[in-house]
Amino acid sequence: MFTYTLRRLILAIPTLLFISLIIFLLLDLAPGDPTAQMPLTIPPEVKAKIRESLGLGEPIHVRYLLWLKQFVVAEPLYMVDHYLGTNFADGMQRVISWQTRSPVGDIIVQRMPQTLWVVGMSYVVGIAIALPIGILSAYRQYSVFDQVGTFVTMIGYSVPPFFSGVLVIVIFSVQLGWFPSIYDTTHEVTDWQSFLYQLRQMIMPVMVLALQTTAQISRFMRASMLDNLGQDYARTARAKGMSEATVVLVHVLRNSMIPVVTVIALGVPLIFGGAIITEQIFKVNGLGQLLITAIYANDIPMVQTITFIFAVLIVLFNLIADVLYGVLDPRIRYD
């Protein structure tokens, strides 16, 4: 298993290099000019100089390699320096946002907590609700519970967050006034009162996003449980005199979790991607919102970096899913 993991990690390097190149080339092909939004009173010569100062005068392969060096070497060194107080980076050029002129890495680190809190929490909540629903729906297939579950899931699948988000704002914020409609990023949790406020402002975005996760995962869980409940080994467990709880929650569940865990692991990178639409609706300035504003502003280094981080996470969690598969299912051993 260890050599397998190592081999996969090494194989990931060319994959990621290729992805980064594709992202870079695609962004380079995209129309747009970083100085387009500057006042028209700035003379063209000055604009040209600005573009040059952003590194746009260099040929494309030089720009790509420069970005690669900044991302792979400089940024990690700065990260290390920041946490250990060392000075490895020694004034190396970092990836700089065209929009704000501050390092891209710093901005991402600032935005990360909001996204993790809201989107990550919604994922956890969604899974925590989905698994019991899936198990019970399968165990009591075609019962009232299962039918209601199927209906709610169908709604969760089919209602987009830009609708459900606005809907909950209208109901719970505007009509009932229970929760704030805007997520206050500057809010700090210092005592019980402020913790409660943090909860209240998280509830609506988490609810909207968790509905989708719940819908997806609970269907997977239900299907997987149904596949396994009728298996012979479940009958064997019953024939051994095991209680229904043991049969379902030990024997059947362990088998059913194998595909579900894979789906859950593959969904994790999407958390870091942030929920672009939901973050917009609730004004959570997380990564999704950062990406959107960077795209609007032609901030290519920022878009390039965020997109590439997503790619890294997707490759990484694919690997994690594969390894988990081997851990959960003794029939699959990669060595």
Next chain:
Amino acid sequence: MPDGAVPVLDVRDLKTVFLTRSGEVHAVNSVSFDLSPGELLGVVGESGSGKSVTMMSLIGLLPSPPAQVRGGSAIFDGADLLKIPEKQLRRIRGPRIGFVFQDPMTSLNPVFDVGFQIMEPLRKHMGMNKTQARRRAQELLELVGIPDAGRRLNDFPHQFSGGMRQRVMIAIALACDPDVLIADEPTTALDVTIQAQILDLMKRLRDQLGMAVIWITHDLGVIAGIADRVIVMYGGQVVEQAPVKELFGNPQHPYTRALLETVPSVTGDRAPRLRVIEGQPPILSATPAACSFRARCGHAFGRCYVENPQRMPAGSGHDVACFWDPATGEPRDV
């Protein structure tokens, strides 16, 4: 039944129905039989004759719905298995009535090692701690003839061959020293040499442990070699019941006779074609009001179409549910 022995299991008028979209299917119709301590009872019949369903009904292993046990009784150790609450039944099913299933490839849980699967009933029903259960599990694997038992406890089912897996299944069924072992076609999914090994193992274990065994099969050769007594099932009913020698020497029911004729002979002239019983067993949508074999029977006459024959004595320890008497070739005088 040997004289005066109290049966370890006494089943009377068992009736099981499946509720399906297209109506009821009467899978088991008034089945009665008993089982003496230490006896090996063979149950034969073709697919769909209700052999497995009968045994699964006894210990509540049929999924309900769609299955529904409609009536009858099954007395085991003074308790009626069909009436006692599920919790009490779980203390009998497993520890006191063991079950071995047909397909060892799918009957073991693929994600747990076999040690865990053998130890599970020991820990639950015998109150053993982990060390005791492990020691006992190792003994059991040795008992069923798995070499290097101590190490193999950590292996997963996919690391065993089919025959070895069936041995593990037998070890699980024997874990708590059951009084009755129900083996549902335990050798059907195995190839012939492995079948012979499992048969020898079962005979040895029965002699060694003294439990009663119900052996479900459609292989008459297996039954001849292993059983003390045989019941023949057709259409969810027991159509004939006799000690094994009597049944093979003096079969009474046309179905039993036909079954015996289908077995190809190894010696003598080979029949040009395999003999078969034409047609299919019936799917009964109601309690049968006539003999369920009539459509495939060469001896059916008027009465077979209007009345369902009940079991009637036909010799010592032998009974048959048929109006036709093979000795005279005439209807029975009942």
